[in-house]
Amino acid sequence: MKDRIYARAEGPPEPFRFDDRVARVFPDMIKRSVPGYESILESIGQFTRRFAQDGTRCYDLGCSLGASTLAIRHNLLAKDASIVAVDNSPAMVERCRRVMDGDPSLAPVEVRRENIQDTPLGNASVVVLNFTLQFVAPQDRPELLGRIRSALVPGGVLILSEKIGFSDPEEQQMITDLHVDFKRRNGYSDLEIAQKRQALENVLVPWTAQEHRDALAEAGFGFVTQWYGWFQFVSFLAQRR
Ligand SMILES: Nc1ncnc2c1ncn2[C@@H]1O[C@H](C[S@+](CC[C@H]([NH3+])C(=O)[O-])CC(=O)[O-])[C@@H](O)[C@H]1O
Numbered sequence: 001m002k003d004r005i006y007a008r009a010e011g012p013p014e015p016f017r018f019d020d021r022v023a024r025v026f027p028d029m030i031k032r033s034v035p036g037y038e039s040i041l042e043s044i045g046q047f048t049r050r051f052a053q054d055g056t057r058c059y060d061l062g063c064s065l066g067a068s069t070l071a072i073r074h075n076l077l078a079k080d081a082s083i084v085a086v087d088n089s090p091a092m093v094e095r096c097r098r099v100m101d102g103d104p105s106l107a108p109v110e111v112r113r114e115n116i117q118d119t120p121l122g123n124a125s126v127v128v129l130n131f132t133l134q135f136v137a138p139q140d141r142p143e144l145l146g147r148i149r150s151a152l153v154p155g156g157v158l159i160l161s162e163k164i165g166f167s168d169p170e171e172q173q174m175i176t177d178l179h180v181d182f183k184r185r186n187g188y189s190d191l192e193i194a195q196k197r198q199a200l201e202n203v204l205v206p207w208t209a210q211e212h213r214d215a216l217a218e219a220g221f222g223f224v225t226q227w228y229g230w231f232q233f234v235s236f237l238a239q240r241r
């Protein structure tokens, strides 16, 4: 279904929430808003093949409708491995469960409706935060990254995709303008783009790439690389050494 959530002017928009209205149009919304989204999913599958270990768990934190969960599931070659997908939005979790039930692959998946800040984590070889950490309050991010690092087995990885910010205002403006062009080309009107930007203010709080690197190092990840970047949408691969 097509995303028309911000198509009409109805006064100042409410803060963005992952409610039923968003869940219904989410695949269309994320594809038209995040450049390279589908390539990132493909790479999450590739990383799962390389890093998932026998007898461990893979976590998809902030799973929405389970697109990353399926990328993991379809590439989970490790023996006795299972998947835990977590999201705190009832509308997303309900739909995600249906997606998993309708998928024929055999790897066991548990979908939990929980806050990723208190969901239990352990014996993990692959953890995915695909555009989720950006919605956690910045002051709470270090603790979550520390818990993820502690839950990983040696050699285990975190795939962390985020919309980042830039400390140089000129760079921030240029990248924002290029992203607006991208959204326009994907059929969003200037009104839709402006209203969504307002709705996301103080809800999606971007860190800079350096803030991400510092927090990952502080959490104890021994290796970090930014393997993906298109405009302000980037992804890091961080490994427990
Ligand atoms: N504290 C939290 N606890 C649990 N869930 C949360 C929390 N905060 C946000 N969420 C959930 O994180 C998801 C973020 S969308 C992820 C896309 C997906 N990863 C994908 O690969 O398609 C990204 C985006 O919309 O830009 C939403 O479903 C929220 O309910």
Ligand SMILES: O=C(O)C(=O)Cc1ccccc1
Pocket: 029, 030, 033, 034, 163, 196, 200, 204
């Ligand atoms: O649309 C945007 O401008 C974004 O930053 C990406 C996005 C995609 C889906 C939900 C929230 C934000």
